[in-house]
Amino acid sequence: MMHVMKQSDVIIVGAGAAGLMCAREAALRGKHVTVLEHSARMGEKIRISGGGRCNFTNLYARPETFLSQNPHFCKSALSRYTAQDFLDLVKAHHIGWHEKPYEDNAHQSAKGQLFCDDKAFLIIDMLRNDAQQAGVKFHLETDISNIEKDGDFFIVTTNKGDFKSAALVIASGGLSIPKIGASPFGYKVAAQFELSIIPPRAGLVPLTFADSLLAQTKELSGIGLQAEVKSEKGGTFTEGLLFTHRGLSGPSILQISSYWREGEEITVNLLPGQDMFEALRLVRREKPKQKLHNILCAYLPKKLAVFVAETSGHDVTIADLSDKKLRAIANSINDWHIKPQGSEGYRTAEVTLGGVDTGELSSKTMEVKKVPGLYFIGEIVDVTGHLGGHNFQWAWSSAVAAGQAV
Ligand SMILES: Cc1cc2nc3c(=O)[nH]c(=O)nc-3n(C[C@H](O)[C@H](O)[C@H](O)COP(=O)(O)OP(=O)(O)OC[C@H]3O[C@@H](n4cnc5c(N)ncnc54)[C@H](O)[C@@H]3O)c2cc1C
Known part of the structure; x- marks a missing residue:
């Protein structure tokens, strides 16, 4: 039987956040795109993200909300495809969304988190439908056994046959949550092409x-x-x-x-915002007969107040406590080391830090400098966002950068 090689302009490995977005972008530009996904379903992390409502971006995403050996690398892609751009896409698809309410005294990092009103799968459907309408071919349950560079083309060998393209985009994500499809695939491809890798480690994890x-x-x-x-x-x-x-x-x-x-x-x-040393001194002046744990109950949940008082070794009447002792007690609340x-590791981590060294990639296109046609996008790259929608924004921004270049 003759062996038929399926050829397209672009092969994308991984139908997660970055892979779906890149496929959509490249196909809308008229490219023939093939997506190879080893799981039975696409976008599994989107589906479970944000407690099932997908915190799909953060209005305050900016270079400072990302960790990387090179903090400047993410700037170009983030500025060319912004949180507002993704929000406009969500609005154009009539997907209900809202900004998470935050505490008034909360840190900047808690702000600007945008969620779906309804289920996260609406985001998956949006990206998949756009991509399919633009002609993207998805191949699920496809296991890749080999990748080869043959002149200007990549040959990808799988259990569903061989695929050939001039551009190969690796969007296979990090190591977090292997149960739903995470694999070390991207790191292996990087090693095969002798790219430097910043050692991966679990992030956003208890x-x-x-x-x-x-x-x-x-x-x-x-x-x-x-x-x-x-x-x-x-x-x-x-x-x-x-x-x-x-x-x-x-x-x-x-x-x-x-x-x-x-x-x-x-x-x-x-x-935060409460100087416990001054607060304890005030109580000592005004209510000297009170016991420490009773005083702390006014500030902390009861069990925690008792815990602090007992572990301080000074759960006595506050009149009996010197400034030095009050300082030590206050420090165990305001400055607990x-x-x-x-x-808890990759089993529960939301992201994987590290990955393909950004020094290997063009910050404009995500293309590997020394391997023309090979691209890395999303979490496999050494760019990791804070909690709160930043990681999806990196997936979208890096995907669009590559999708416009392939
Ligand atoms: C529980 C949880 C909740 C999260 N919530 C949020 C949130 O609300 N907001 C936010 O911004 N971020 C969130 N994140 C992080 C976010 O999901 C990821 O940063 C983002 O999905 C990364 O996109 P990606 O496309 O690079 O990788 P992924 O979305 O992980 O996609 C990678 C794809 O590649 C496939 N793949 C892997 N290996 C292979 C292989 N060998 N062959 C073929 N395909 C392969 C995988 O099956 C998967 O479909 C959450 C993560 C977790 C785990």
């Missing part, structure tokens, strides 16, 4: 405590509050914090997890 610390904090599991969290090497976020039975979670912790490295401390202020043991 942090875990060592058993000794957990033994103390386990009973706090379920308590949530607004906290300011900092890491040693940059990053400050004031958002929700949640005690879990393994350590800490909540938006502020997910945010800081992308900055935190093993062995480092994080600093937590459980009462914690050394997490690790993170």
Whole structure:
């Protein structure tokens, strides 16, 4: 039987956020596009994102809301396809959307998050329908066994036959949540073409405590509050914090997890905007007979107040506490230093930090400088957004940059 090679202008590997957007963009420009996806369904991460309502962009997405070895790399793509551009697309498709309400005192990072009013699959349908109408051919459950560069063409060998194209876009995402299709495919392709890779690690992920610390904090599991969290090497976020039975979670912790490295401390202020030392001194003057844990109950959830008082070793009448002791107690609230043991890893991480070194790519087109025709877009690239819609915005922006160049 004669072996038929399917040829198109562009092959895109991965029908996730970036792959769908790139396919749409290239096809609308008249390119013949083939998308190869190993899962049975496309856009699985979009479907489960934002609690099922897809936080599809952030109005305040800007270079400072992304982590990368080269913080300038994302500028070009983000400025040419903005959050407003994606919002215009959503509006043009009559998809209901809203901005998440935020606490008045919340950090900038909690603002500008746009969600679907209804289900996230509307975003998948929008991208897939546009792409299909523009002629994109999707091949699901397609396993790629080999990629070869043959002169000006790429030959992709799969269980559904061989595919050939002059442009190959890798949009296979990071390592987070293998259960729904994440694979190391993109890193392997990068290695095959001898591209430098910034070591991947889990980001936007809950942090875990060592058993000794957990033994103390386990009973706090379920308590949530607004906290300011900092890491040693940059990053400050004031958002929700949640005690879990393994350590800490909540938006502020997910945010800081992308900055935190093993062995480092994080600093937590459980009462941002409240100087606890001055507050305790005032109580000592005005109500000297009160016991510490009763005083703290006015500021913190009860279990946490008791925990702070007991672990301070000074749960006595406040009149008996010196300034030095009050300072130590206040610091355990305003300036709590914690050394997490690790993170919950790729099983629950929302993103993968690191990836293809941006030095290998054109920031204008996402094309590999030393391999003409090969492109990397989305999460596989060493550009990782803060929590709150930034990662999808990077997927859209990098996808459009490549989609206009292929
Ligand atoms: C639970 C969760 C919630 C999230 N919520 C949000 C949110 O609300 N807002 C936000 O901005 N970001 C969110 N994110 C992050 C966001 O989903 C990703 O950053 C984004 O999907 C990355 O897009 P991508 O196209 O690069 O990768 P993906 O969307 O992961 O797509 C990669 C695609 O490639 C396919 N693939 C992988 N390996 C192969 C292979 N070998 N062959 C063929 N196909 C392959 C995968 O099956 C997948 O379809 C969330 C992530 C998770 C895990």
